[in-house]
Amino acid sequence: MAEVLSPDEVDRQLGAGWERDDDEIVRVYEFDDYLDGVAFAASVGEVAEEEFHHPEITIRYEAVEVRLTSHEEGGITEKDLRLADLFDDEF
Numbered sequence: 001m002a003e004v005l006s007p008d009e010v011d012r013q014l015g016a017g018w019e020r021d022d023d024e025i026v027r028v029y030e031f032d033d034y035l036d037g038v039a040f041a042a043s044v045g046e047v048a049e050e051e052f053h054h055p056e057i058t059i060r061y062e063a064v065e066v067r068l069t070s071h072e073e074g075g076i077t078e079k080d081l082r083l084a085d086l087f088d089d090e091f
């Protein structure tokens with residue numbers, strides 16, 4: 001089981017556009033077109049299923065919010081940081 005990272009460690013490793021929110025990391029991706037956001041959310045879902053580590057995805061008009069935490073571990077782990085990088089590659 002991955003270890004829960006300290007807030008400072010998370011902040012040190014967070015990629016651009018990501019923020020720590022309590023025991024989650026979050027990024028809001030913005031789009032010019034609603035359906036581009038829908039397609040992005042689907043690609044995030046594909047990556048999550050491949051990695052078997054699943055975010056909370058909220059699709060809004062021209063924006064998609066992605067939240068990650070490691071439920072089993074009860075906090076933010078390297079798995080969340082790695083998935084964040086993989087999701088950024090889809091953007």
Ligand SMILES: C[C@H](O)[C@H](O)[C@H]1CNC2=NC(N)=NC(=O)C2=N1
Pocket residue numbers: 052053054055068069070071072073
């Ligand atoms: C049984 C448990 O739900 C699974 O092992 C996986 C599924 N996807 C998951 N996703 C996330 N974000 N955290 C988990 O702990 C997790 N666990």
